[in-house]
Amino acid sequence: MSARRFSVVVGVLVAVAATCTPFLARLARAQSPESAGELLREAREHEAAHDDLVATRRYVDALALDPALGEAYLGLGALRLRRGDAREAERVFDVALSRVPSLHRALVGRAEARWALGLRAEAEDDIEAYAREAEDPGALRELAGWYADESRVPAQLATWRQIRAMANERGDAALEHEAQTMVRALQILVGGADPVTKPTAQDATRRGIARVAARGG
Secondary structure (H helix, E strand, O other): OOHHHHHHHHHHHHHHHHHHHHHHHHHHHHOOOOHHHHHHHHHHHHHHOOOHHHHHHHHHHHHHHOOOOHHHHHHHHHHHHHOOOHHHHHHHHHHHHHHOOOOOHHHHHHHHHHHHOOOHHHHHHHHHHHHHHHOOHHHHHHHHHHHHHOOOHHHHHHHHHHHHHHHHHHOOHHHHHHHHHHHHHHHHHHHHHOOOOOOOOOOHHHHHHHHHHHHOO
8 A cells, every 4th residue: 555545544543533532432421330420420510500402412312211211311301491491391290200200309399381382281180199199298388479479369278288197197296286376367367258167168179178178177
């Protein structure tokens, strides 16, 4: 082979190697059992630095490598929601729950997305399901806050009754006292609209509230 031809071949090989090196590096990383976790770490770092576009890519890449990586779903869904894309956030949490049914925290994320989309009943169902699964009164507190923001006092009262019942079951005296205080205050506000202390109301809305209140004690 002539020196000139050899030089051309070497040049081509160098060019090919330069092109393939990033791909090979990604391939090697993808074959590492810790690669998805590393991508998740990078996603969080970029998100903390407000580089949301790169953070989104890292979350998606992590899930491509490990479709059961729950923390990546939670991170991606929360990022979508924070950027105002509630519909896409709901989709992310939907996929999370189908792939990782035990990822109960995705119920909270989906509830927040659905509430933002105006899907009130579905959001309430998600929050209550999470509270039951995780035995987390904090989720019910968030739901009560949503009701307060919309001045839905009877529903807020019913939710605080649920919190009181859960606090009693957990033996959390401080929370039970707080819940009891809230219940008493809200009872004053709703007056005759309270389906527990004033059960004569027969309209569908109040009957529904009564059922919720009954579940909460």
